[in-house]
Amino acid sequence: MSSDLTAGVSHADLANAIRALSMDAVEAAKSGHPGMPMGMADVATVLFTQFLKFDPKRPDWADRDRFILSAGHGSMLQYSLMYLTGYEDITLDEIKRFRQMGAKTAGHPEYGMARGIEMTTGPLGQGISTAVGFAMAERILNARFGDDLVDHTTYVIAGDGDLQEGISHEASSLAGHLGLSKLIVLWDDNRISIDGSTDLSFTEDVKARYAAYNWDVSAVDGHDPVAVAKAIAAAKLTDKPSLIACRTTIGYGAPTKANTAGSHGSPLGAAEIEGARKALNWPHAPFEIPESILHAWRHFGDRGHKDVDAWVKRLARSPNRLAFKAAIAGDLSAEARAALHAHKKAVSESKPKIATRQSSGNTLDVIVPLMPEMMGGSADLTGSNNTRVKALSKAVQKDSWDGRYVHYGVREHGMAAIMNGMALHGGIIPYSGTFLAFSDYSRPAIRLGALMKQRVIHVMTHDSIGLGEDGPTHQPVEHIPALRCIPNLLVLRPADAVEAAEAWEIALDAKTRPSVLALTRQNLATMRVEHTDENLSAKGAYVLREASGPRKVTLLATGSEVEIAFNAREKLEAEGIPTALVSMPSWELFAEQPEAYQKAVLGDGLRIGVEAMVRFGWDRWIGEKGVFIGMPGFGESAPYQELYAHFGITAEAIVKAAKERL
């Protein structure tokens, strides 16, 4: 130990404090995962006492090292470390309330529950993949602001399950490609998973695989603190991301359950805990940490104060200080907003007949140069997603981090997790693209972003049968309703170039939720031809054309179907049937409006919903007597105009349905 303050306290004492808290808290909760914290206590102790740059008193310090517990079921490892090093949100009382209602010590680490938890983990593979986004954000901001302000490492503890999940392959491959040398993954190589030995299903050579990704790879005895320290120190010196295989014993210390799946996901039980106390030479009562050991741990927690103080001084005298603070704040700047409004006005006048993916791209051309925080990308569909801004087309690569674009490769899931990581890191507003049908691939990470309340913008083009010939695999028919199911996710489906600009304004302003922008491949007429700076789409739905008299019919449509409904309205009005047209770019935002507004928009007459999706969810808006015009199921391969006719999503079908019901 490095200081008088820790005199008489051994590494084992420090590590055993983690083990004891973990087994005691799981026992008290009557549920949880003691095995991993007990197995990785030594590694984590080395990391937190010798390497991690952090200050528990200032958990939001921008230049801290990031620690991601990818194997989130081992949450007691993290809570123990947070309590021991002195994070204020994790008190001993919170440890005792592990997994209880309202506790900050939830079953898995939950972002936002306690300051110092960098992200929510639990669904395997997400942590290690999101960490790649953290590490990329560090390099991007370093390129912008220099070593003085941004120079930190991202550490991950990952388990076998993380490395089996496909998402970790995607993100790890990209991390190797980008040479993310400040990403260090400590793999808990305990060779036990829930079903038993990993030999049952997982016998690949993980180290060789990571070497193939162009990672630096090493292996150590995870219970040898000197070896672990040496490996981390070496990892910090390479020019590659590092994987350190830490050979550990799950449930280390438990007399009969160590090295078995029995210690993975259940309380050890009183007898086993008693045996572990003996084996570990830890005679203290449950939840009791001897003063000397707590003192030593707190000492390590205090080490970072001076780093923060020095950094604060550097920031104060940095010529970049205002830009840095603006990046961290991440607000849509007044300049960018004005440019966006001017763009909106221009398109409402020029009335382009273009795809909304192109409208989105044109909007990005306007705002991205004014918003240095925005970082674009695509999962190998750049030209199709219109996500790359002409004036700033340089992509980040291994030795050039000053680009504004990421080639994510064909890795939708990894991409979404990486964007979560960038957003969580701060200083970056990530957006990137794929086809809407492939939102299914990204879905677990989209959900996690919604749960963590992160502003991540998913550009999803080719948003219906309107993509035509690629056929049913590529045609989303259920994806929009399925995304609408996810809490705290904004689904935005603009109808034209004006709404596309508004969608971007909404997504950028939505600092506590991710957004999906569903955009067409096919061209659409401009529907909004009278300019207002007010963002009408922000109400979720609004009357685009009022009926000429007392409403008999209200047509409710989204995206590309607004134009079809517009044509139907013209026909109905021509036949003397007063018909209103409502554009509904976002159901979530509309549902948040006052009831009176909702009623006024929906009207009293016959309501017809029009959307090239399945009906699921529409009954809420059209009511029991309403009509839905949309998809009966999967699509087909054909030119898109023929598909719309084939599936009866036409102005004529709307008119016919209206007249039948009136």
Next chain:
Amino acid sequence: MSSDLTAGVSHADLANAIRALSMDAVEAAKSGHPGMPMGMADVATVLFTQFLKFDPKRPDWADRDRFILSAGHGSMLQYSLMYLTGYEDITLDEIKRFRQMGAKTAGHPEYGMARGIEMTTGPLGQGISTAVGFAMAERILNARFGDDLVDHTTYVIAGDGDLQEGISHEASSLAGHLGLSKLIVLWDDNRISIDGSTDLSFTEDVKARYAAYNWDVSAVDGHDPVAVAKAIAAAKLTDKPSLIACRTTIGYGAPTKANTAGSHGSPLGAAEIEGARKALNWPHAPFEIPESILHAWRHFGDRGHKDVDAWVKRLARSPNRLAFKAAIAGDLSAEARAALHAHKKAVSESKPKIATRQSSGNTLDVIVPLMPEMMGGSADLTGSNNTRVKALSKAVQKDSWDGRYVHYGVREHGMAAIMNGMALHGGIIPYSGTFLAFSDYSRPAIRLGALMKQRVIHVMTHDSIGLGEDGPTHQPVEHIPALRCIPNLLVLRPADAVEAAEAWEIALDAKTRPSVLALTRQNLATMRVEHTDENLSAKGAYVLREASGPRKVTLLATGSEVEIAFNAREKLEAEGIPTALVSMPSWELFAEQPEAYQKAVLGDGLRIGVEAMVRFGWDRWIGEKGVFIGMPGFGESAPYQELYAHFGITAEAIVKAAKERL
């Protein structure tokens, strides 16, 4: 060439026929992907003329080799091969109608559109992963029926995108673990993806990665037919799955677009095609295949006739013939159905208070021993999912394929694709488990199974906040509605042990759709205490308890919330409010019932929906004046009883809501 029938026809002639058809068809369609078929024409020609065991006239022959075009965008490669070798569904006219309405030559190969297409591909990574399921099915059936009846190879053509997708990592790792030596992947190593060179984002050492998975790996010039043949021949001799890196030039033959992303996904254009015709020495008109070349191709297509004839004879004299035919038919046997009904009767009498995951496991204990086609598994949650049958717990492993269980590892997405492959292969009814929250991970493969109309049974336990302490990452709140959005997918959420048995009967009888069984972690009382052999759940919803008088209230509930609604009904009835209780195990099946039945079940009174999910979709059943009792958004970490109280999903809340509205 091996025969007089092919005299004067060179390998290049054969391969160029594919190239010409591909570029011509894409040009005529004005959309599509010419680059891959032109690049892989040589490899495919070698495969189809020298190795593939198939008979175009009997495309359903059970012992054929399987050919999976994982890079499904190169569909014209497959259609060209099918036309040239003589598959009856793919005529020259169909080739000319590529990507047109109703054509069998859809944008991507669509299973069911033409006999001979083994699976639908297009979403990257699915083909190679599903192929692992085909190859596993082959080994499992081989263990059961011997080499005489089952002895074939699964060939895959995969692109860079397939290998970037996480799902391919999952399935490939498992394939290596299982030593699937009869799986051979031909990787189109053309180093071009949509954004440009794969160097932009994909620089891992793929061959080293696959070696780390314990695959046999080789590399060849993909335009050298002798080298390709040698590599395939060698791959067939190893005891591992094989990856053959075929270095090719995308758009081979196109004078300026070859080796560029420009040939990937768009028609080449008239000038480029003219240049390609010259470069390839192919002077024939569009869609014209010289008689000698077609004749040669047809000769290779005819080679397999004798193999089929011999196999048919072997089957006829096999003692296994009836069992083999029954396996291929895959019907729920009369014996198994009777046992299932007896089990249902027994539990309606014993009235166990157990979790539906356990009820499901108990049902499997009854039927799996009687249904040798059923192959269980779990993504490393065996004990939690209750998917392993006690009497038949042996798992398949590398050298022992007579097991009835698969340890899939922590690989939900790969697992779902592999199950699709087993179902498509035939002879196996795959089922396996994970947590419902992780249905998001499997979702792209679940969707593809629904699109391909495959009977795959996804056991998904821990189906709500009822899982308790693991918290919001593990608590599905939107997953059931999100799954209900997928066309042709059955979502079954049984309320008790009786409905759990019925759910299995439904899923096994549903030969053209996949099912999700959503099952609880927590114990539930038995609600159905009067036995009938009739499967009441098969109507989707039914009156579990009628009101004591003219209905004032109808409670509509699913799964674990039926018991809560039952208690509410007791209270309401006690207060003199006639209340019916409807159990709704499957919305899809209920929606298929006659309108009169639906109306009778739903009733005229106040309708209250009760489900521990978000409201999305419920308005269809509860109507505009209805009430919904469920989740407002994400869950929390706490004991489950407290969570139900916290979120107001209680009998008391239902009673209160009813009385407020009456």
